[in-house]
Amino acid sequence: MGQDKPKGSVMVVGGGIAGIQAALSLAGAGYGVHLIERTPSLGGMIPNLHRIYPLCACCKLDPRISACEQDPNINVMLDSTVLDISGDTGNFSVTVKTANDEKTVNTGAIILAAGIEPFDPTKYDTYSYGSHPNVLTSVEYEQIQRPLGPEKGILRRPSDGHTPKKIAWLQCVGSRDINQCDAPYCSSVCCMSALKEAVNTKEFDEDIETTIFYMDMRTHGKGFEDYLNEAVSRDVQLVRSRVHTIDPVPGGNDLEIVYAGEDEQLQKETFDMVVLSVGLRPSGEAIELARKIGVHINGNQFVDKEPFKPVSTNIPGIFVCGGLSGPFDIGESMTQAAASVSEVAAILGPESFSPPPGYPKPAKSAAKSPKVLLAYHFCPGMAPGLSADLEKQAKEIPGVSATIRVDGDILSSITDKIKETDANRLVFASCTPAVHKNLIEEALKLAGLNPYLYETVDLRAIDPGTAEVQLRDRIRMGVARVALITPPPLRQIPVVKRALVVGGGIAGLETAVAISREGYPVTLVEKEKGLGGHGRHVKSTWQGYDVQKYLKGLISSVKKEKNIKVMTEATVKENKGFAGKFVSIVKQKGKEKSISHGVSILAPGGNPIEPREYLYGKTKNVYLWSELSEKLLKDPKSIEDANAGVFIQCVGSREPDMPHCSNFCCSFTVRTAVDLKIKNPDMSIYVLYREMRTYGERENLYKEARDKGVIFIRYDLENKPVVESLDNEGRLKVTVYDPILERPVGLKADFVSLQSAIVGNSNQELADIFRVNLDRNGFFAESPEKMKPVDASSEGVYLAGIGLYPKDTGDSITQAKAAAARALEILSQDKVQVGGMVAEVNPEKCAVCCTCVRTCPFSVPYIDHETGAAYIDPGLCQGCGICVAECPAKAIVMGTCSDEMLIEAPAVLFA
């Protein structure tokens, strides 16, 4: 297991979400971590935000912060900055300036995770920012929206305290602009945050008019397009334009926006408030430090990195994640944080500050009479009177021995309170108890109780008018049920130290490599004959790096690695088990083979759909984009020598039948167009698009394409382009309505490339086999626990590549490395705990009728001939309780949802 690697601790510079995530994963993997934060508190940007798309997830940050603070293996240094770094892998020496002194910290590897700073729009003298109180930045606006912020979430305009009637958002303030702010790139997150702010404004007051002035609406991420459609259906107005000036209206507090619409005519509209969607800048101090120690910085002032090594800097042993290396959103930053942990593991063995925490031996709590602690947690935005109501009800319900309101550090508040009050059961009330389950179980373990001695109470969908009655019913139910729980027996099961990777494309291969180099065997299952997946058709990344060369190297390193067993022409037929111990049946060339593994990684990839329009398949020279890409690899001259080419974007995509945006088609097109223009500057290239989504640093490429003379024409869904065949030679004519000229234009073309929607490969089939959920667009859904971007909805199953959402090569590699890091967290453990919320057979009552064997949807029970009774493996049982209900002899019990609980329920509710 990498015996020649040096050992050491790791330093993470920057205590935002990326840094926090990296520190926690590293500590989980056995490293001691120095977490350095410039400000007096951890959290970075997120505490300033109101809600994180798609749902309120701010409550996910606090537990992470407290976990960092409490972990003996994380040394949090606040108010501290790094002055200098010297040395190399395994032996870095870092000078840190703390609040009082300067010290030297020795560490084995470094992750630069200092994130972003919002752009300061003061320098735009035409936007009245700084001189007019009703012009705010998006960050300032979210502060107002936060229920726990200074305005308590009450939206008033700063000048006079009135509720605004009309609010405007201005996009690209400090982005896509080289004239005034030297930031040619797109900040990538602001379209979504403006939509989110507008929708949340509508939530506050449906009558407030919200208008977003934008150039291209860039909702390119997973689920983003759905959110855009939802915003439009809620009457958020979108105006494609360039804003000229924002001027105060004389004699009042209003603001007049002067803008040029798509027809280039100047128009005016008056608003009560204007929000400037400010762009992202990498943290200035951190970039200075990076420059000082010799880390390469790119033209956009971000840390430079290669797409094939997405979290590495040019200095070995120093990695980078999050906003310092590009304008990334929270999900991307967290994925990169996880990926950087996998990269650290590749070069450095873990050295911890202290051994992992132990749990006290669970007491025999069942013997004692129930003493219930009622803990409750309120999300921002919940009715303010609820707390008092709840406390009042708790006093009147027999059996509740103590109550506690938890906030921030939920884990230790509950643990301490249980110990203090000697409680032996817990009722936990919150808005979404499902997301707190892990935390609750951990708290019970730390308090020395069986981790399943709890019930949750859901505080959602309560009518404020009758809150008292509803709270009473729900809490009474929780308390009655928790008293009836028999503590379920728990077992420790050894972890099977093998990973199963499904999919032999770039994502699957990278995951396999990252896991195997830590010494764990990997079985890689690919349904096709060869490895490489869709990557085999890709010429270059959007940055222009040669994908074929990289892929060849990757495939050969997979083939050389003894620890990786590649099975081609193979598919997974069946999967059973749980995180730590899965069994899969893999079918290869007619033969079935059973494989035991501790984790599963799903990376099945995806493909563009076959277009049903634009003469595709009916005439030559109309290519699907993957076909064009392949042609450029095998017979480039045939395309490069053309006189004219047309690229049509969003083919069968972003339409009611297939609403998602396929993310990287715009970048593919501009990359290809630029390459063709370099080879043949005389070629006429037209790009017909609906929104140009060259997000992030891809924007530079879009600019380059325009500079090279590529012509971009926007079309609407109502006015799609028309492709006609001109002759038998394959000459084509494309007619498109040009919104600027306000008339149709005919374009002659030698080839047309159709950038059609990308969909997952066999996602539904794999979701059924591995018991994970899909999202509404048919891609794998992330864990409902949120802020776990590569975790599937079932534990021990991780996701990478296009199956999760369309993405380019670099992003697939990042996810692959992140998925590997998550998988390693399980593989590096020796044992997992099973049992808990499962069914158990009482062999004395069992009549061996086989009803359970026949009814279990997962085929778990079997007849154990030694005991002469049915047996249910607690590790495999999914805990549905169907067999408990079916068993005619009532021989199967489920301690956490017993007959007694369900039979007593009505009496409790009607008492």
Next chain:
Amino acid sequence: MSDNFKPKIVAFYCSNCASSAASVAESMNKALPDNVKIVQVPCTGRIEILHLLKPFEEGADGVYVAGCQEDSCQYVTGITKAAKRVAYVKKTLEQLDIEPERINIYNLSAGKGQAFVDVALEMNDIVRKLGPVLSE
């Protein structure tokens, strides 16, 4: 029936789809009526006939089960089994001269979160029209 009759209703909710649906309902500011009392189960397949009859014995005027869509039950057959049991209880109620409409089963999904509350209101309406059990 008298307008101020407030039926007692017990609802068995599955903790998977119903929990996601509750999130959506909450975000839409939809609230459950206070006379609908919830009992959570890991899966609707856990519910037995006795569990469905017991509320009537304790004075409920209506009972319903809210689970997943038939094709997307996390536990595959849970909701199908629950539907069979509800159908059985309908017959039992008929034999007891109680209107079978007093028990129902609904399929929820996270995508149609408002249904979390809408089915409660629908059931409330049905039972209100029927009046209390054995009111004659």
